[in-house]
Amino acid sequence: MASSSTALCSPHPLSSPRAASHAFRHSTVLPFLSSFHFKKRSNLTVNHEPPPSPCKVLCSRNPRGKKKSAKSDPIYHNRLVNLFVNRILKNGKKSLAFYIMYRALKMIQMKTKSNPLIILRQATLKVTPDVAVKATRVGGSTYQVPIELGSLQARAIAIRWLLEAARERHGPDMAFKLCCELMEAAAGNGNAFRKKETTHKMAESNRAFVHFRQFM
Template sequence: MSRRGTTEKQIEKPDPIYRNRLVNLLVNRILRNGKKSLAYRILYGAMRNIRRATKKNPLSVLRQAVRRVTPNVTVKARRVGGSTYQVPIEIESSQGKALAIRWLLVASKKRPGRNMAFKLSYELIDAARDNGNAVRKREETHRMAEANRAFAHFR
């Protein structure tokens, strides 16, 4: 650890159209090989598809999807006395949000479909309705943490 103290968290800038930090976080996770304009095109296409499919504000659907996928606890491998235990730990909201975004993108990439915008839009819609692979991943993580609650004292 640094002796100089902790650094201040950098605040993400909002995106140009929706003026939302969450959208910018998602764009930065979609980003591949520095092609940010392509990442914006994918996300804005997904937002258009969400508006067409649900007739709701796509930003509220996105927020609800991320909220439904965000985990409260996760498990961390801890080695104690030659054996490895899955120790449940509580995570803060920023880390939970990052995990949720990652899970949403992984789940949408695994979906069958035409292009990434369609896959992402339908994964976000499913997550907002509390089903889909990303929500299943969160439930699986919570189940694993609950099953290993006996090892919580190894924290």
């Protein structure tokens, strides 16, 4: 009893082994441990940059979208008619473009007494080019290099040539001029058909420069 009372009344209560162990277990901050952790953390180098993601290297941010197919028109339900309407369209006046195309087809039907869609298809096929030439600069000189055309690209060029030739004709309105140009192209005549023949002759005369396609 004397020893325990002495330990409790002593000015240094941690002098007993039991009290010292109790204080060690329940202490929250120890000077030597805090300094140890501080020294360890001071030597660490923390990299805050995230690791490179393999998706950023392999995957494209802007995937190529699917190409939309051409829609058909509301009356003839034909895609080729709608393609012509979209090329005739100017300043967002699509109703006017439909009016011009339908009036031209009506004129063809009245003059030929046949299906105007057949004339339209024949005219487009007669004007559709197989090859085209593209100006390519190699070594300070410009060469007309022949290139092959896909079916969609060739058809788009044929429609553009037909409409350009129709606009250059003389007539009261666009519908009449387009009607005449389509009928002549279906028969193998007209400015659009001659432009296709000129393009083919130019590609044939420049066939020696086909190997320059690698510089395009």
